[in-house]
Amino acid sequence: MSAVLLSSWSSANAQGASPLLVRHLLPVEAAMKAASAAIAQCKAGGFEVAVAILDRDGTMRLLAASPAVIPISVEIAQRKARASVMFQTSSAEFGARVHANPVFAASMQSVDPRLSGGTGALPISARGEFLGAIGVSGAAQGAQDEDCARAGLAAISETLR
Template sequence: MRKSHKLLKPLVACFALAGLSSTLQAEEQPLMVDIKRLSMESALTIAQATIDQCRKEGVQVAVTVMDRGGHPQVVLRDVLAGDLTLNISRQKAYTALSFNMATSDMEGRFTSPFSVGKVDGLVMSAGGLPITAGGTIIGGVGVSGAPSGETDEKCAQAGVDAISDELEMAAF
């Protein structure tokens, strides 16, 4: 009996390690993940449709379409849009992307002196929208240059709407 007892301990330890090993393997994360991104053509379609809508409104603007990493993918500035509109459209796109919500929904949200809204590069005024596909954020669009943020946002929405059906179909 003593001899079998000695063999039993290492056998139990082997089974315990095997169980632990399979548990660790089940919890491991993959080395890489697939991330959906806008094609350059899709980003350009959004930007051009945005400019077209603003022209219908009688205004000239700058539009920035960002990828999900927060990098500008397409930037267009209409002929008479001011230089400052480039920076503001970028910041609106980045803000909408970062918070996954329209920047108009953030107006007045961060009012304390040391709140998130005071971080450089964020703009909490209308004109920025997230770009989503299948419930996943894939980018952001920001518009600047119209007399009101509501017009900026209307133009941004026209840009997103220009490919929203295709984005939803491609998400699945």
């Protein structure tokens, strides 16, 4: 494997291309705008929610919550977003996979018990590059959490183009 990596590096370097990778991050201002829009959408529906935005590695970029959110919603929003990041899909799709396959569910519980398959987290991508995920928790149903996450993404759609 070392020879393959060295060979790849050598050919890229010989062609004058940088061997370094460029990694894009969602700007904190965009994360704040997305979280604010998600909270506002849920607040309009009468729900106090938490919003977690993670980068592509699962590192927290932003955690925000409505003033009257219950503490468990803060934790669940993070777990939903983490599942979305780890599988680069919605937390609902991850949850469907968990429910359909008990062996997969057991392995995921042992690998990372911080994952939640509850509906409410969506991946964040820009120009075909996966950037992370937004997770929402606190509405009466997961579909409402996901609607709020979608509103957050809509608020930053120009940034993601």
